[in-house]
Amino acid sequence: MSLLDRLRGRGRRVTAQRRVIAEVLDGKHVHLTADEILRRARRRMPEISLATVYNTVNALVALGEVQPVDVGGRVRYDPNVGAAHHHLVCLTCGTVRDVYPRGRLSLPKGERGGYRLVGQDVVFKGYCPRCAGAQARGRPGHTWRP
Amino acid sequence: MSLLDRLRGRGRRVTAQRRVIAEVLDGKHVHLTADEILRRARRRMPEISLATVYNTVNALVALGEVQPVDVGGRVRYDPNVGAAHHHLVCLTCGTVRDVYPRGRLSLPKGERGGYRLVGQDVVFKGYCPRCAGAQARGRPGHTWRP
DNA sequence: TTCGATGCAAAAAGTTTGCAGCGAA
């Protein structure tokens, strides 16, 4: 069942804009910010607006079709919600990779402080090959907010 | 060696404002936003400004004395940097607890995609006793951004 | 025909910056 069908099934309307945004978000290793989604969507539909991008991704997040990933104070949208996974973020450029770590973490009852647990987010931090290389060659690069 | 001594040792100046902010941040389970730090600091020094709070916490973060914790699009400042720990966040009110999970995660080399790893952030998500109670009693409550 | 979606612009919210004056070292 496609993402657009799920919108329809929930009484949401499928418009040309939403179709374009769904296409931009289609893929396995996609982690775009709202602004990046807008830029890519505009290649196909120049008059699309940022408000529509937010409206649409928020609807997709509400449907559980897309997962928001908070990375350095910016939200990126990850359509890979089928398989549980974590994220590896480049501290310099903010690029995100999906990763499947070994081992697992559990929170002992005594550590839960009465909280009812519903999930966990794991973010590995590091430097991507391109940024690590630039760093080794002495170039400062734009530093990303932890 | 106190936090203020460390500022001094790095050629940074210790002012009355910084002393007040350091006192506000003193403690074991402190996870305050910039705004909360400002409000508490103003109880002792009403003329202190938000810019000074940011200036000071940024200096403390640069010294490694305080750890920024990005929680739902807001930064909270955690002075507990001595012991490695993770965080448990309430999805309704944003309250943060330090936690010490069992087990560990490692990222197999094949999963690293050439990134040089430098750390990881783990955030457990759940509902604190107060918010879980309100939820069970049918009160909606303000929902916090994932 | 209806009512959700769009585009635009303005508003929020959080954080940073420019600048003249202050004051710790």
Add this chain to the structure above:
DNA sequence: TTCGCTGCAAACTTTTTGCATCGAA
């Protein structure tokens, strides 16, 4: 005396909202 820090206000960035209009179902 120096130069980093302060307070204020303005700038910035990201996200949300108000509103008249449009158009999918």
